[in-house]
Amino acid sequence: MKALGARPGRLGRIVLSQAAWTVGAGLAVAVLLALGLGWVLGRVAATLPLVVEAFSVVRVGVAAALLGALGAVSPLIRVSRVDPATVFRR
Amino acid sequence: MTKVAGVPIGRRNLFSERRRTFLGIAGVGVALLMVLALDGIFAGAMREVSRYIDASEADFFVSQRGVRTMHMSSSSIPLAAVERIRMLPGVRWADPILYDSGAVTTSEGRELTYLIGYAPGGRGGPAPLVAGEEPGPGEIVLDERAADTLGLGVGGRVESLGRSWRVSGLTTGMTNIVNSVSYVPFDDFAAARGLDGVASYVLVGSETPADALAGRIESATGLTAQSRARFSAEERQRVKDMSTELMQIMTFAAFLIGLAVIGLTLYAATLSRLREIG
Numbered sequence: 068m069k070a071l072g073a074r075p076g077r078l079g080r081i082v083l084s085q086a087a088w089t090v091g092a093g094l095a096v097a098v099l100l101a102l103g104l105g106w107v108l109g110r111v112a113a114t115l116p117l118v119v120e121a122f123s124v125v126r127v128g129v130a131a132a133l134l135g136a137l138g139a140v141s142p143l144i145r146v147s148r149v150d151p152a153t154v155f156r157r
Numbered sequence: 158m159t160k161v162a163g164v165p166i167g168r169r170n171l172f173s174e175r176r177r178t179f180l181g182i183a184g185v186g187v188a189l190l191m192v193l194a195l196d197g198i199f200a201g202a203m204r205e206v207s208r209y210i211d212a213s214e215a216d217f218f219v220s221q222r223g224v225r226t227m228h229m230s231s232s233s234i235p236l237a238a239v240e241r242i243r244m245l246p247g248v249r250w251a252d253p254i255l256y257d258s259g260a261v262t263t264s265e266g267r268e269l270t271y272l273i274g275y276a277p278g279g280r281g282g283p284a285p286l287v288a289g290e291e292p293g294p295g296e297i298v299l300d301e302r303a304a305d306t307l308g309l310g311v312g313g314r315v316e317s318l319g320r321s322w323r324v325s326g327l328t329t330g331m332t333n334i335v336n337s338v339s340y341v342p343f344d345d346f347a348a349a350r351g352l353d354g355v356a357s358y359v360l361v362g363s364e365t366p367a368d369a370l371a372g373r374i375e376s377a378t379g380l381t382a383q384s385r386a387r388f389s390a391e392e393r394q395r396v397k398d399m400s401t402e403l404m405q406i407m408t409f410a411a412f413l414i415g416l417a418v419i420g421l422t423l424y425a426a427t428l429s430r431l432r433e434i435g
Contacts (some may be wrong), residue, residue, distance in 0.1 A: 085430075088425050089178070093419070094186025100186065101193040105201075115333070116201035116333060123196040127189055130412070131419050138420035142427040 078143055086139035087132065094128050161227045177376035181426045188418035192255050195411045199404050205333035207389040208347075209271065212330070214280050215360035217371055218388040219251075220381050225388070226395040227256055238378045239359050245377055247363055247370045254281040255346040255354030259300065261339055262316040265308040270299075272317060274346025283340045289326030293341050296325035303337035317341075318349040335396065345346045374375065 098119065105117035193372035201262070204211075206228070208219065217241065221232040242251040255274030260267050277291040283298045289311035292298050297315060299307075304327055309315065313324045322341065331338035347353065361382070363370050374382035383391065397405075 077319050081354030083429055085189045085427070089181050089185055089426065090181045090419065090421060092191055095374040096182060097189035097193055100190045101197055104190075104194055105197060113197060115204060117194060117197040118201040118204060119193060119197050123193060123200065127196070127412070127415075129187065130416055131189060134416045135423045138422070138424035141424060142431055144342050145431065 080141060082139045082143060083136055086135045090128070090131050090135040094131065097127075098124055114148070161188060162299065177426070179428060181422055182305055184422040185419050188422070192408075192412050192415040195408045199408050201332040202404070203393045203397060207344060207392045208333060209273070209338050210385060210389045211393055213360060214362060215385055216363040217358040217361040217374065217382050217384055219361060219374055219378070220357075221383050222379055223416065225383065225391045227358070227398060228392055228395045230257075230395075232256070234356045234359060234380060236354050237354055238380060240357065241359060241378055242359055242374055242420040245365065245370075245373055247365065247373065249362040250280065250365050251359050251361045252276065252280045253343070253359050255343060257318070257346075257349070257350065258336070259317060261297070261303065261307065263307045263309060263313070268303045268305060268306055270303065270317070270339045271336060271344065273338060273340045274343040275340060276343045280362070283328035283331075283338075285328065286326045287329045288322070291343075292325045292340060293343060294342060295323060296342070297322035297342040298326040298328055298413060299324055300331040300339070301329050302332040302336040318346065320349055334358075340399070346431065380388040409434040
């Protein structure tokens with residue numbers, strides 16, 4: 068994409084949007100699995116209830132989004148150093 | 158270059174190789190599940206430890222001045238104060254209870270418990286009863302899970318407060334990760350502990366659940382009065398502060414590990430697409 072003229076800002080937005088999709092979908096999967104686990108635990112170990120609280124989901128979601136964004140954007144530093152011509156030669 | 162919105166390009170690129178994308182989502186999902194599950198177990202345990210208070214009919218809990226919890230607390234109130242509370246405007250009913258933490262023991266084992274002494278027929282007792290009946294003299298009501306662990310049913314015998322009790326009934330929902338709740342008659346509890354003319358707490362029902370009543374009770378008696386919600390929150394905070402450091406450490410460790418996994422998953426995912434991006 069960079070070799071085709073995409074600016075670093077555009078690349079950053081693309082990578083961040085991919086991170087947001089991955090974290091968002093991952094969070095949705097995790098919440099559904101946690102609710103399912105809570106349902107199962109409620110039947111097999113009633114003294115050990117699992118309660119999924121909205122505050123916990125928000126806290127974990129925000130932290131995951133920040134760390135995910137950091138993890139996703141950091142490889143772009145390598146991209147910024149790549150000469151587009153070398154990409155075409157590969 | 159034609160101006161194309163960044164998000165659709167990113168999404169198209171992301172889902173162009175579905176297996177890679179779904180593995181990334183699964184990695185993030187499992188890491189988040191670990192954090193949410195430990196958070197949820199911690200929250201669930203905290204909710205259960207105040208179950209006796211939350212399930213009570215009382216709008217207010219009155220305790221010795223300065224005592225704000227039941228867990229790891231000792232409260233002593235003269236029974237004369239109960240009469241003064243009953244006379245206050247806005248008070249519908251006021252019932253004393255005795256409280257101590259201890260254990261119920263049989264030859265099968267030992268279960269930690271909160272022991273509640275209450276006047277059978279009054280408030281503060283077991284609700285609901287799933288088997289048997291309220292305790293008469295020399296009788297005790299156990300939580301069904303504690304009874305099951307001890308291999309007991311109605312009619313069985315347990316040791317507690319330094320004497321033997323016959324199990325008259327079973328309640329439910331009162332066993333948590335820390336202990337359970339057991340109920341005996343107020344007078345038997347007082348006799349076993351050598352107490353006379355005192356209660357540990359007074360449960361108060363109000364005509365209208367107004368916070369102003371707590372202030373009136375405190376002014377009239379010099380005791381501490383808290384709404385059920387306040388008392389419950391104080392109880393959970395006390396247990397959290399004193400008993401669950403290990404769980405807090407585990408939860409925090411899971412949080413850090415989960416975030417590290419997510420950061421690395423997305424780092425690896427972006428690296429694997431670097432050629433498309435570059």
